[in-house]
Amino acid sequence: MTQRAHDDALLAVADLSTRLRGGAHIVDGVSFEIAAGETFALLGESGCGKSMTALTLMRLLPDGVVNAGGVARMGGMELFGLHEREMREVRGGRMAMIFQEPGLSLNPVMTVGGQIAEVLALHQGMHGAEAAGRCIELLDQVGIPDAGRRLHEYPFQLSGGMKQRVMIAMALAGGPKLLIADEPTTALDVTIQAQVLQLLRDTQDRTGMAMLLITHDLGVVAETAHRVGVMYAGQIVEQASREQLFAAPLHPYTQKLFAALPSAGRVGQPLSAISGSVPPLGSITQGCRFAPRCDQAWALCREQAPGWTMDDGRGVRCHLYSKVEDRGPRTGFPAPPTSSPLAGEGGSVLGPRPSALLQVENLQVHFPIRKGLLQQVAGQVRAVDGVSLSIPQGRTLALVGESGCGKTTLGKALLQLIPSTAGSIQFGGQTLGGARTARAAMQMVFQDPYASLNPKMRVAEILEEGMSALKIGGDSAARQRHIDGLLDRCGLARDAKWRYPHEFSGGQRQRIAIARALAVSPQLLICDEPTSALDVSVQAQILNLLESLQQELGLSYLFITHNLAVVEYLAHEVCVMYLGRIVERGMTTEVMHAPRHPYTQALLAAMPRIDGRDRAVVKLEGDLPSPANPPSGCHFAPRCRHAMPVCARYPDVTRVSATHDVRCHLYG
Known part of the structure; x- marks a missing residue:
């Protein structure tokens, strides 16, 4: 591919290839350029080769992976021709890298x-x-x-x-000239993400630094990148400016990434999930690598790999836009064959509010702080500090807030996985007491499916374990029939039950975790960040599954998340949590479109947008205070731009509407 001509290109990469030693290619013929002061984003699902492209440029390939060809020039210097001693001066000096997991990268x-x-x-x-x-x-x-x-x-x-x-x-x-940022905001709260991205943009404006941004988040790309390369199965399949890509994505893969995004405009409609997964290395030796997952593919796509088609400074690798005899000649790019990825905003239309299945009143979960030789109690960590909420049958309540605010602790306390200090929990009209009370009726889907599934047990054993412990499902044969039905319902093959968790992709493991929760026929699922570590395409599959299960089985969900786009699509009601307390609650349309609490406004302002609309910038100063030593009065006051003397007293609940409450002195 002939890229856009850059006389001032800081980094020029041509036909970069990386492969397993003696095996399949991981990166296959990747070419792009980055100018000084420019951000080039590599966008795609996990397993597409984005991180390996960065490691190849840094010459930090893991054992068993080798550079199989290509050229990378930085300021006229050939990176792959340098001795390791010379490369060490470049690495960290002229080019630096931010790795995805800082906890593993710091000494x-x-x-x-x-x-x-x-x-x-x-x-x-x-x-x-x-x-x-x-x-x-x-x-x-x-x-x-x-x-x-x-x-x-x-x-x-x-x-x-x-x-x-x-x-x-x-x-x-x-003082690098080029910064490679590999998923720099994946595991961060939306507020911290906004701060990190603004910091990178400010540094770029001040120093003229170029940036290679690796991400699967379209919102981050929309707010940060100047140009974008969409990567699939080791190849760049589309390359364009940010404005071109977001106005009219061309490649079917790019279109499907946009269509998989949850939004208020798609409430009540299934998301356009991409079937299947990224093909294993070397499994497709001819034709288009996306053809097995493409609903626009025809015979030629499986026989011949598409070349690059260039027009108006952008390129796409797809037969839809090339001159081929059986499709007729084409000039330029036609309009994308799918509808615009940005639907208008809407909201869920709700009927009368049903009675509560779960009712929580003034729930507290405090952990003692012990010090000294005798381990005497020196204080309390107020993880959950007086939370009240209710979830009706067949509805979804979203619980949002920054990490450390007590969301997961609240979920575990509802399941009595950790003891509560005070307050009451009523389920189905009965007060929960003993350790195993209502355990079958309330189940949890954890954030990391790999960590929550026993690696030494087959799927069938994982799914049957809960039924055996709670004496549900009859004999073993009846349970196996029930397991087969669960696998069908969760979109997994029946023979998958004889495999181990490590043999599945991340999205499939999350489906197994959902099937395990459903095995005991619960009425309420507590979903703790079930899509936070998943690609947008896999996230769409899981959200579609949860939506269909709710409609089919009448399930209720407590959905714990920091992804506000998912909240807008899936939830009927929202509770915003800050430092162990609920500061705002209401119907999703009320909280998302007319937030009252300054903290809710800051969360929404920090959410990246892909529709190009201007948003009010609300800078949230500092970090979440420690729940062991919360501020006196309103806990949010030290970070609030509206703080006033009366905030020295914790605010009471103010009723904004029949379904919308807020704890803030601005409305008292």
Whole structure:
């Protein structure tokens, strides 16, 4: 492919290939350019080769993976022709990388300051007091409060957002001309994500740094990238400017990524999930690699690999746009064959509110802080501090808030997996008491399906375990018939029950986790971030499954998440949680389109948009306070731009409408 001509291209990559040693290609003929001050985004599902492209450029390939060809020039310097000693000067100096998981990338036995000072000594020649001062400047730049104290702390003492910002500070310490950011915001709250992305944009504006952004989040691409390359099965299949891509995606794969996005405009409609998964390495030796999953494919797509078609500075690798005899000649790009990916906004239309299946009143979960030789109680961590909520039969209540606000603790307390300190829980009109009360009627789907499934048990054993423990389902043969029905209902093959969890993809494992929860015929599912680690296409499959199960079985959901787009699509009602307390609740349309609490407004303002609309920028200062030492009065006041003297007293509930409540003195 002949890329856009860049006389000032900082990085030029041509026909880059990476493969397993003696095996299949992981990256296959990738070409792109990045100019100084520009952000180029690599977009695609997990397993497409995005991260391996970055590791190839950094020459940090894992054992068993080799560079199989191609050219990468940075400022006229051929990266693959450098000796390792020369490459070490480039790596961390002229080009730096932010890795996806900061907890695994930071050295746990070195202080934050020591790790940043190491970069300064190697690439800037700074030592002693000069290096310490520069470390403090860098931590200030990335928005870490009290930088002088944090300098002497270890990674385990920092939150996930702070660790990611330390990684950014380390990457910026060498003054790189090119920054490679590999999923820099995947595991972060929407507020921290907004801060991290703004920090990267500000640094880019100040220094002229180029950025290679690797992500599967279309919202992050819309707000950050200048140009985009869509990657599938080791190849770039579409390349365009951000404006071109979001106005009219061309490749069927790109169109399906957009169609899989949840939004208010698609409430009540199934999301357009992409069937199947990214093909295994080397499994497709001829034809288009997307053809098995493409509903527009025809015979030629399976016989001949498509070449690049260029027009108006953009390119696409698809037979739909090439000149082939059996389709007739084409000039330029026709309109995309699917409808626009950006539907108008709407909301769920609800009938009369049914009676509550689950009723929670003033629930508290406090954990003692023990100190000293005798382990005496020196305080309490108020993880959940007086929460009241209700969930009707067949409805979905979304619980949103930043990490550490107590969402997961609340979910586990409802299931009595951890004891509550005070308050009452009523389920089906009965107060829950004993440890096993209503255990079959309430089940949980955990965030990480791989960690929550026993790796030594087959799927059939995993699904039958709960039924055996609760004496549900009759004899073994009857249970196996029930398991077959569960697998059918959750979109899994029946013979999958004889396989182990590691033999499945992430989306399939989450389906197994949902099937396990359904095995005991529950009435309420508590879903704890069930789609947070999934690609948008797999997320659509899981959301469609949950929606169909609710309609078919009348299930109720407590859906714990920080993805507000999912809330808008799936939930009937929303509770916004901050530091162990509910600060706003209401119908989804009320909370999402007319938020009252300043914290809810900040969450919505931080949510990336792909529709190009301007949004009010609400900067949320600082980090979530510790629940062991919450601020007096209104817990949100230290971070609130509307704080006033009366906020020294915790606000009472104010009724905005018959279904909308808020705890804020602005409305008292």
